[in-house]
Amino acid sequence: MPLERTDEDLLAAVRASPRAVAAHDKDAWVGLFAEQAAVHDPYGSREHIGPDAIARFYNVFIAPNAIAFRVDRDLVAGYTVVRDLHIETTMSTGATVTVPMHLRYDLVGTDGGWRIARLAAHWELGVMIARLLRTGPSGLLAGAKLGPQLVAELGIGGALGMMRALRGVGGSGKRRVRRLFAAAASGDSGGVRALLDERTVIELPAGHTVSVAEFADRARDMKWDKMIAAGRTVSVSVRVAASNGVAFVEFAPDRPRITAVRVFLDAEPSDD
Structure with missing residues (x-):
C-alpha cells in the first residue's frame, strides 16, 4: 500500500541525514537511501549508485571529517525536498572549509518508510579546493591525504569521475x-x-x-x-x-x- 505523503514526513527523512553524519553512523546514513539510489556529490561528478557505492562515498568524504549543516531554509514540492544551506567541513588535519550549497533530495515511499532515491549536491568543487588551500599547511595536508583515499575507495576511475565536477557551464x-x-x-x-x-x-x-x-x-x-x-x-x-x-x-x-x-x-x- 503506497505511503501517504506529507511534507513533514519527507522533511523528517531528509533531516535524518545530518544527524547520522554528525553521529558518524555509517549504517544509519547509508540506510536512508533506497535500493539503487544515486548520490551526485558534487553534482556534475560521476554518481555513486547503490548501497555499496554510497558506503564507499561515505568512507571517503564523511567518515574522516566533522560536518555541520547550516540550513537557511527547506523547500518541499511533490516528492522533492530542496535545502538552501552552507556546509562546514573540518577535516582530520584541522582545516575547516565552509561551502555554499543547494541540496536536492528526491524521495520514494518504501516498505521501510520514505527513502532517498536521488541526492544531488550542488556546490562548486573549484571553490572548495581554493578555500581549502587558503587554510594553509593543514589544507595542503588534507588535500594530500584525500587523493590516496579517493583511489583506495573509488579506484582510479572514481577519482577521475570526481574531477568531472570541475567541468560544466x-x-x-x-x-x-x-x-x-x-x-x-x-x-x-x-x-x-x-x-x-x-x-x-x-x-x-x-x-x-x-x-x-x-x-x-x-x-x-x-x-x-x-x-x-x-x-x-x-x-x-x-x-x-x-x-x-x-x-x-x-x-x-x-x-x-x-x-x-x-x-x-x-x-x-x-x-x-
Whole structure:
C-alpha cells in the first residue's frame, strides 16, 4: 500500500541525514537511501549508485571529517525536498572549509518508510579546493591525504569521475542566468524569450508549468544572490514576490541552451 505523503514526513527523512553524519553512523546514513539510489556529490561528478557505492562515498568524504549543516531554509514540492544551506567541513588535519550549497533530495515511499532515491549536491568543487588551500599547511595536508583515499575507495576511475565536477557551464552559465533573471525581474518577456525557446520547460513554482509570458509576469521584481554552477546546472537562491526559494536552471549537454527553469518556493510566504 503506497505511503501517504506529507511534507513533514519527507522533511523528517531528509533531516535524518545530518544527524547520522554528525553521529558518524555509517549504517544509519547509508540506510536512508533506497535500493539503487544515486548520490551526485558534487553534482556534475560521476554518481555513486547503490548501497555499496554510497558506503564507499561515505568512507571517503564523511567518515574522516566533522560536518555541520547550516540550513537557511527547506523547500518541499511533490516528492522533492530542496535545502538552501552552507556546509562546514573540518577535516582530520584541522582545516575547516565552509561551502555554499543547494541540496536536492528526491524521495520514494518504501516498505521501510520514505527513502532517498536521488541526492544531488550542488556546490562548486573549484571553490572548495581554493578555500581549502587558503587554510594553509593543514589544507595542503588534507588535500594530500584525500587523493590516496579517493583511489583506495573509488579506484582510479572514481577519482577521475570526481574531477568531472570541475567541468560544466561555469561562469558563462552564470552570466546567462543573470541575464535571464534580469529580464524576468524587469518584466521583459521578449528578453526572457530570447534566452529560452519553445522547448524550454519553465516551472514556477516547481511542478506547475508556465509560459514565458507568465514567467516574466510572476518573476517581476525577483531578487537573487547565491549562485552555484555545478555540472550543466546553475542553482540560485531567489526571492519571488513574498516567497524565498531556489531555482535550478538546466542547460543542454552539448551547448549553452537552457532546457529547464524550475523554481522551488516556500510553502508559506516568508518575512525574511
